[in-house]
Amino acid sequence: MYIIGTSGHIDHGKTLLIKQLSGIDCDCLPEEKARNITIDIGFASIDLPRFGVVSIIDVPGHERFIRNMVAGAWGLDLALLVVAVDDGWMPQTEDHFRVLQLLDVERIIVVLNKIDLADSEMIEFVEEEVKQKLEDTSYHDADLVKVSSKSGEGIDVLKETIAANLRKLPKLANSEKPYLYIDRVFSPRGVGTIVTGTLKNGIFHENETAGILPIKKEVKIRRIESHYSQQHEGNPSQRTALNLAGVSFDELHRGHIVFKKNFFVESGSVVVRIQLLKNKIIKNNAEVEILAGTTIVRGKCIFLNQEDNKKSEFLAVIKLKKPWYFFTGGRFIITSPGGYRIIGGGIVVFPGFDNSQKKSVKAHTHLLNTYSIDELVRFVITVKNWVSPQGIFAMFRENDKTLEKILLELQESGAIKVYNDYVIDSIYFSSSIKNIIASIEKHSGININEISDYSGVDIPICKILLPQVVEAEKILEKEGKFFTGESITEEQLDEDMAEVLKEVLQNKEDGLELDKTKDRAKKDIVKKLVKLGFLVSLDGNIVYHNSVYNDLKNKVMALFDHKDTVTVPEAKESTGGLSRKYIIPLLNRIEDEGLIDRLGDVRVKR
DSSP: OOEEEEEESTTSSHHHHHHHHHSOOOOOSHHHHHHTSOOSOEEEEEEETTTEEEEEEEOOOSGGGHHHHHHHHTTOSEEEEEEETTTOSOHHHHHHHHHHHHTTOSEEEEEEEOGGGSOHHHHHHHHHHHHHHHTTSTTTTOEEEEOOTTTOTTHHHHHHHHHHHHHHSOOOOOOSOOEEEEEEEEOOTTTOEEEEEEEESSOEETTOEEEEETTTEEEEEEEEEETTEEESEEOSSEEEEEEEESSOGGGOOTTOEEESSOOOEEEEEEEEEEEEOTTOOOOTTEEEEEEETTEEEEEEEEESSGGGGGOSEEEEEEEEEEEEEEOTTOEEEEEOTTSOSEEEEEEEEESSOOGGGHHHHHHTGGGOSSOOHHHHHHHHHHHHSEEOHHHHHTTOSSOHHHHHHHHHHHHHHTSEEEETTEEEEHHHHHHHHHHHHHHHHHSTTBOHHHHHHHHOOOHHHHHHHHHHHHHHTTEEEETTEEEEGGGOOGGGSOHHHHHHHHHHHHTGGGOEEGGGOOOHHHHHHHHHHHHHTSEEESSSSEEEEHHHHHHHHHHHHHGGGTOSEEEHHHHHHHTTSOOHHHHHHHHHHHHHTTSEEEETTEEEEO
16 A cells, blocks of 8 residues: 655645545535635545555645644655646745655655646746756656646546556565554544554554553554455555544544554654755754654754754754654654744654763764664664663664664674673773773772772673673672772682682692693683682693792792803702603793793793
């Protein structure tokens, strides 16, 4: 299924055009009939070969009803931009055209209407004007169709052109995260609560549960209809009516959101990328309205950088009057308060922003170039420093498999680390290890909460990184406290470590040979004791107690008090007759410490 919608200047014949296409008059309100203008969004459908029933949304053209225009246009797959040839490209034509771009509507068809009211020269003039407007935009190759919505001339050609454009659209995504912005609520007698809207991103089924924001209620979908036809499931990108149980009519309003799997983030502030319309400006701290889906929320636009006040595209924070629900990558329109003047639009970059993240947001804007989903996922992780995969899934409307693929690619590129079900920014990962080590070195004997406080590393990440730090560095944990360097005493060793250390000391010059040790746990303890400096490894296999090694080393070095060179037999004699198995590794170890050098068969003091 697909959604088609009209857009364009007031009185350019949009509603009559839909009547010619579908046989349905979308102006249903008494006020619309009396004033002969479209005030609210209207709905129709058209049956097209190969596509079946396709939804059509009619939107008002008057600037006073721009909120309603956006409420109708937000979910379009194909837009009919209507331009009356007796009027040409008008101010609201321009605004509506820009709205379609800002909302990322995939394709448009320009409908040159009222050809019965203009001669061929005028029609040709408007056609050239339109082509110039489309140049250098994503719609530069859009089809132009000439019609008369009064006489019906060109309507059959328009239907064929609509079908041809629908065939060019990408296959509709079912991301298994369906959502619907409510645009109408009513309660027929004996039926209960009915809501309608444009269903996107997935499928609703009869008798399944759904959630509603902002009231945070769970409801049951009793019945699903589309254009008065009952369906067992609602498909992506179609006009959908839901009969809901568990919620009353007066609890729901236009702008509320029905969802199956929530990916909307409750936000007091959002980081957004803003694109201004030509010759429009926003001042820092200006009051604005954000139109997202069928929702209208007010807020204050705060520049991330003061110099952005002269740019047409920039990042900003929208501080909302009251919290609302956004998802990363969501599109929106910005208007002046009251919704009478379109200023621009943009894309949500980071919902749920708080001011403590401002420095990180500003530091990492270089990651955003095309604002693709890949870039936005990377940006979110970098700003947050760390997040669970489920946390990423809960911020994006894309399906979990797509997001898992992006995370895997980021991991393979080295941009992130994945540990214990956490996704961690690589730079934060490295700096956290350094800060944890520095904190323990400075405050030996501190617990994990104190490490977190001193290092600035969040406790969940401390829990992940500390075992690695203990493994790789001269750090010991005992009874929940962490020690490093010379601050570690034998008394602080646990029972197993103390026992192994005692055994090696008792072995004296025989030490301990790792390749003859069958117990893996004992080998691991020996390696930890070597790292902590209690044991000394001569060659990766033979291990001495530190005091035994230092005693033997001092005996060898004492020979240089009276000699310039020392032979192996002389070294053996000084150490009480160590066999060659031990004396060579011992001399090599002393050499590794930088105390002696080997010259042929003798050693000299460095």
